[in-house]
Amino acid sequence: MDRSTRWGQAIWAVPWLLFQWFPVSDLVTTDRPAPARWAGAIGLLAFTLVYLRVMGQLGRPRALRADFVVMVVLAAALAGGFGANWSGLMIYVSAAAAAALPWRWVWPAVVAAALLCLAVILADEDSGLLFLPPICLLTAFGIRGTGYLMTVNRELQQAREELARHAVAEERLRFARDLHDLLGHSLSLIALKSELARRLALVDPVRAGAEMADVEDAARQALAEVREAVSGYRQVTCGQALAEARAALTGAGITVRLPDRVPVLPVGTDAALGWVVREATTNVLRHSGAGQVTVALTEDGGRAVLTVTDDGRGGVPGVTVLGTSPGSGLAGLRERVGALGGELVAGPGDDGGYRLRASVPLTSATVDA
Numbered sequence: 001m002d003r004s005t006r007w008g009q010a011i012w013a014v015p016w017l018l019f020q021w022f023p024v025s026d027l028v029t030t031d032r033p034a035p036a037r038w039a040g041a042i043g044l045l046a047f048t049l050v051y052l053r054v055m056g057q058l059g060r061p062r063a064l065r066a067d068f069v070v071m072v073v074l075a076a077a078l079a080g081g082f083g084a085n086w087s088g089l090m091i092y093v094s095a096a097a098a099a100a101l102p103w104r105w106v107w108p109a110v111v112a113a114a115l116l117c118l119a120v121i122l123a124d125e126d127s128g129l130l131f132l133p134p135i136c137l138l139t140a141f142g143i144r145g146t147g148y149l150m151t152v153n154r155e156l157q158q159a160r161e162e163l164a165r166h167a168v169a170e171e172r173l174r175f176a177r178d179l180h181d182l183l184g185h186s187l188s189l190i191a192l193k194s195e196l197a198r199r200l201a202l203v204d205p206v207r208a209g210a211e212m213a214d215v216e217d218a219a220r221q222a223l224a225e226v227r228e229a230v231s232g233y234r235q236v237t238c239g240q241a242l243a244e245a246r247a248a249l250t251g252a253g254i255t256v257r258l259p260d261r262v263p264v265l266p267v268g269t270d271a272a273l274g275w276v277v278r279e280a281t282t283n284v285l286r287h288s289g290a291g292q293v294t295v296a297l298t299e300d301g302g303r304a305v306l307t308v309t310d311d312g313r314g315g316v317p318g319v320t321v322l323g324t325s326p327g328s329g330l331a332g333l334r335e336r337v338g339a340l341g342g343e344l345v346a347g348p349g350d351d352g353g354y355r356l357r358a359s360v361p362l363t364s365a366t367v368d369a
Contacts, residue, residue, distance in 0.1 A: 017048065019088045019091050019092070019135075020044070020048070020088070020089075022085040022086070022088050022129070023040070023044055023078070023082065023085055023086045023088065023089065024044070025085065026082065026083070026085035026086065027040050027041060027044070027082075040078065040081075040082055043074055043077065043078050044078065046074060047071060047074040047075060047078065047089060047092075050067050050070050050071045050074065051071055051092045051095075051096060053067050054067050054068050054071055054096040054099065054100050055095065055096060055099050055100075057099060057100040062100060062101060062102045062103065063100070063101075063102065064101060064102070064105070065100060068096055068097075068100055068101065071092070071093065071096055072093055074089075075089040075090060075092065075093050075113075076116065079116070079117070079120045080120065083120070083124045084120055084121045084123075084124035084129050085129070086120070087116075087117045087120040087121050087124075087129060087132055088117070088129075088132050088135075090113040090114065090116055090117035090120075090132070090133075090136055091113075091117070091132065091135050091136050091139050093109070093113040093136075094109075094110045094113045094114065094136040094137070094139050094140045094143075095139050095140065095143045097109035097110050097113065097140065098110065098139070098140040098141075098143035098144045098147065099143050099147055106140065106144065107140070110136060110137060110140040111137075113136050114133045114134075114136035114137055115133075117132050117133045117136055118130075118133040121133070177332040177335065177336075179226070180329060180332060181236075181275050181278055181279060181329070181332060183222060183226070184278075184279070184282045184329060185244070185248075185278045185279070185281060185282045186218055186219075186221065186222035186225065187222070188248075188282045188285045188286050189218050189248045189251075189285065190215050190218050190219055190222070192248075192251075192252050192285055193211045193212075193214050193215045193218065193251060194211075194212075194215055196208075196211050196252075197209075197211035197212045197215065211251075214251065236271050236274035236275055236278065237270050237271065237274050238262060238265060238270050238273040238274045238277060238297070238306075239262055239274075240274060241273075241274035241275070241277035241278045241281075242258050242259075242262070242277055242295065244277075244278065244281070245258070245277055245278070245280075245281040245293075245295065246258060248281055248285060249281060249284065249285070249293055252285055253291075254284065254290060254291060254292065254293055255291060255292040255293070256292075256293050256294075256295075257292070257293070257294040257295065258295050259295060259296055259297040259298075261297075262297055263297070263299055263304055263362060265304060265362065266362070268339075268340055269304060269340055269342075269360045269361070269362055271336075272336040272337050272339075272340055272342070272358070272360060273297070273304060273306045273358060273360065275332070275333060275336055276306055276308070276333055276336075276337070276344070276356065276358045277295065277306070277308065279329050279330070279332075279333055279356075280295075280308035280356045281293075282329070283329070283354075283356075284310050284312065287312075287313075288310050288312025288313055288353075288354060289312045289313050290310035290311050290312030290313075290353065290354075291311055291312075292310065292311050293308065293309070293310045294307075294308070294309050294310075295307070295308050296309075299362060300359075302361065302362060303342070303359050303360060303361055303362050304359070304360050304361075304362035305357065305358070305359045306357070306358045306359075306360075307355065307356070307357045307358075308355070308356045308357075309349050309353060309354070309355045309356075310349075310353050310354050311352065311353040312353055312354055313354075330344075330346060333358070337358050337359075337360060340360050340361065341360070341361050342358060342359050342360035342361060343358075343359050344356075344357070344358050344359075345357045345358075
């Protein structure tokens with residue numbers, strides 16, 4: 001804790017200095033030699049500064065500090081040397097003990113301060129100040145409660161900061177996942193059609209031009225999607241993803257079978273299944289070598305079940321494709337589906353090829369696709 005913070009913590013303790021009225025009044029009104037008065041004034045000033053420094057530790061880690069020891073020595077010396085009017089300094093010792101000492105030492109120190117205060121008062125035969133020892137105990141109770149509240153408040157503030165950092169980290173992961181899913185599909189389509197256009201450039205310029213037009217459209221669409229994602233407005237739907245899958249796969253010469261009907265899905269479920277379709281399409285275009293892809297979307301016991309199967313190399317032993325080993329695409333899909341209480345299963349199909357199956361809780365009606 002820096003110096004400005006420490007003294008800022010101690011400002012609230014200043015009003016308690018009203019109990020110094022007794023030693024100040026005694027210093028002014030009692031006839032003593034000048035050296036004694038100067039010694040008392042300097043000792044009281046030093047005691048006050050050390051007290052404020054110790055109280056600056058309220059709500060902080062507790063330990064027996066040198067400044068607390070100095071404060072106790074000054075209080076005992078001033079009270080013993082100048083009499084009952086100075087016994088109130090033990091109130092400050094009690095407050096400092098409750099603020100800074102380890103918990104197991106607090107009450108022994110407080111009781112000792114109260115007893116010393118009482119002994120000084122009785123030794124001076126001044127029964128008018130017998131209310132000071134109980135104040136030592138009451139002050140310790142009050143300071144302990146205040147310190148507890150300050151500690152809890154600081155821990156709460158730290159927890160809020162940690163939650164804020166966690167939220168930022170989660171948003172970064174979400175944004176990275178969205179960009180991966182968006183650009184992975186679009187760039188795979190652009191690469192595929194660019195390669196096809198290059199091969200057709202010499203033998204069929206007209207079709208090559210058409211493929212490059214598709215590349216241009218895909219690039220513009222990808223740019224628009226990235227802008228929407230950056231703005232936070234991008235929301236992929238299952239129907240949209242199925243339409244994009246048909247265009248991309250048929251353009252690559254792959255036979256596609258899509259469901260005739262799709263359910264009306266809740267927004268979160270619709271988006272999650274849309275990302276599944278896009279990631280599956282990207283994997284087929286990049287790695288599978290498939291000639292046929294089938295997408296099925298059904299309702300099963302209140303759950304939407306989306307299954308994407310192909311006849312590619314995903315189910316061949318020794319052949320690794322995206323989706324058969326842990327990757328950011330499959331991990332992102334599992335996060336999306338799992339967040340909705342669903343599950344995602346990926347692996348070789350029963351008849352060879354590869355299958356990706358997502359099951360998500362659903363309550364909806366069905367409409368024409």
